[in-house]
């Protein structure tokens with residue numbers, strides 16, 4: 001809900017806000033109507049860096065250490081030398097040459113690079129090596145380590161043995177599948193397609209890697225028509241249970257889509273009247289719609305495009321991305337531009353201070369692990385010791401950099417943990433920072449399409465137990481097997497949702513320890529672009545250090561908003577004070593600053609067409625902007641927030657993502673992660689239910705005439721053994737199935753269950769990887785119930801008779 005006030009007659013200052021009456025963070029104020037004037041046509045076309053061309057491989061060289069004006073983060077290291085040591089392996093994985101293809105190049109070096117297989121090329125070793133390197137780089141950009149498995153992969157048992165040759169080959173196959181799909185994200189990549197470029201004897205690795213990447217949402221995800229089409233066809237085949245998703249932000253939307261694909265019944269309960277949560281694009285316009293613009297009031301910049309799943313969505317939807325240009329002039333309070341020498345000098349000093357703090361903390365952490373102080377305190381101490389920025393101008397510049405850090409972390413320097421504030425740096429997405437023209441809500445709309453979302457449905461209470469979950473929202477009761485809570489950390493801190501029983505103490509402590517900070521924005525639509533379209537950002541210095549975050553950075557959205565739009569950021573202490581100010585007062589303050597910068601250049605600042613001030617701290621569905629590592633907290637707390645409770649209650653959202661917190665892509669990836677997690681738990685529950693049934697049906701049987709027959713089975717895979725009908729070769733003839741179930745209750749190794757299936761079904765089971773998949777196919781697709789020896793039907797008994805006869809004849 002949004003409060004919009006009619007514009008005052010003469011001046012913008014008269015507008016006011018109804019305090020605390022807004023459910024939505026933004027309060028929009030139509031100020032004075034636009035005066036007739038010519039539209040300055042200097043806006044540049046958005047630079048399409050991500051159109052239909054395949055995603056470029058990330059640059060192997062690491063980027064410069066510092067990224068002025070951006071959120072300062074250290075760059076991820078890319079171990080190119082380690083990558084190339086794996087290159088030789090690829091030769092053993094590629095298909096053999098056709099017998100007719102005679103070449104001086106090693107047969108192993110053949111590689112079919114076309115999806116259709118029509119254009120076979122012969123590759124030299126160095127080509128292949130380069131290709132493997134590129135595939136590895138793409139995998140790294142998506143978040144996979146270069147020479148080891150992720151925890152998710154280990155949990156999914158992608159290889160039989162950790163660390164051996166099988167693992168090394170698996171990694172190459174996994175990287176190949178990933179980059180294959182990333183080269184054309186508009187189509188559904190099939191396993192057969194992958195097998196065209198991997199030798200048949202490695203089919204098991206392809207099965208394993210393909211199934212992992214598919215179920216964990218690393219391939220074939222998104223909103224391309226072909227992907228949605230195949231997903232909807234596959235989705236309803238295997239009902240796995242039901243899940244209520246709390247929240248229709250990025251994490252909730254992504255999880256809901258993936259869960260539906262994985263076969264769950266899903267309902268999304270959203271407190272607001274719209275999807276997107278902290279991604280919100282506000283359409284702004286004047287009274288006559290002659291000027292319009294789209295302002296992202298929440299998440300706006302895709303911070304690193306390499307491997308970014310939101311970049312994939314943009315490609316699928318055909319949205320060209322606009323690279324945020326690095327040029328960012330800084331202006332003094334008197335409107336003059338900061339001298340570039342002083343600017344660079346202070347920036348270098350600032351980065352040195354940060355590096356010194358990093359070295360100091362290494363020493364401290366080795367000595368006493370529990371000590372933590374604020375990053376602000378540590379930096380100030382070093383500043384005094386090294387006499388940095390003692391001149392007023394330098395001090396102002398340093399404060400500007402500190403404000404930039406306070407923006408990146410959405411909190412004051414005095415709240416940030418010196419020890420762990422940047423714990424996510426090594427994982428940072430590489431590549432350009434980008435905007436999506438028209439705003440990020442375009443992605444949200446595509447993700448929300450066709451999902452069962454109940455809006456205006458704030459969840460009040462969640463009761464969970466061994467039988468399932470009850471959710472109370474908007475006077476209604478909802479039941480499901482599991483719940484995925486994506487409510488922001490601010491909401492969890494506030495205790496707006498009651499959990500019965502209480503959340504585990506360890507989670508409650510992590511919720512308290514982690515910080516949830518504040519960043520606010522003022523978006524102003526002007527009648528024309530008076531600041532010039534060739535830059536995307538400019539900064540403004542403030543004399544009062546306590547207010548250094550007040551409108552310290554301006555984003556120009558002229559290139560992407562569809563109109564002349566400026567967004568001023570309010571960070572640190574100023575962001576907190578800002579929420580108590582009247583919006584008109586804030587807008588006037590922004591205008592004053594703009595006039596101070598542009599009037600001396602002879603450029604008049606026109607009256608705004610419309611202005612919007614955010615209030616993320618008062619928003620009852622977020623109570624802040626995004627998470628940060630507060631003093632005393634650490635990266636572990638993100639993991640604890642992500643832990644499920646009793647296999648019934650699951651958590652996603654940016655504050656559950658240790659590697660990518662506080663970001664839109666972090667939220668996206670956490671949704672995918674939890675969908676896969678829920679799937680794993682549902683499968684485990686299925687297997688354990690079957691094994692309990694096995695115990696109760698079987699443990700009274702003393703003698704078993706069937707097991708000796710299985711000493712020489714016709715087919716064995718995993719825990720499954722098969723005996724065929726000795727009198728028939730028909731694929732539809734009956735076969736006797738025995739499944740070994742490990743039962744902890746019996747304490748005596750395996751218990752056996754039996755079933756009657758067809759010979760062709762036995763083949764189909766054999767073609768699957770992992771017993772959980774086979775069990776699923778058996779129960780859901782073939783609808784076969786396993787029974788104890790005494791529960792077998794007449795047809796099975798007569799088959800057993802025939803098998804006994806034929807085996808005795810062989811003796």
Ligand SMILES: Cc1cc2nc3c(=O)[nH]c(=O)nc-3n(C[C@H](O)[C@H](O)[C@H](O)COP(=O)(O)OP(=O)(O)OC[C@H]3O[C@@H](n4cnc5c(N)ncnc54)[C@H](O)[C@@H]3O)c2cc1C
Nearest residue numbers: 247249251271277278299300301459621653654663664667
């Ligand atoms: C001002 C601002 C600027 C940002 N800038 C950037 C940026 O430039 N780049 C970037 O990558 N990220 C940025 N972010 C962060 C990014 O927007 C978030 O990390 C991300 O959108 C969070 O998604 P989520 O799904 O975790 O949570 P949310 O989007 O908050 O989704 C949670 C959902 O739960 C709903 N909900 C809450 N309580 C209840 C309840 N009781 N019952 C039912 N529903 C409930 C909420 O309404 C919401 O829809 C910014 C955020 C803000 C606020």
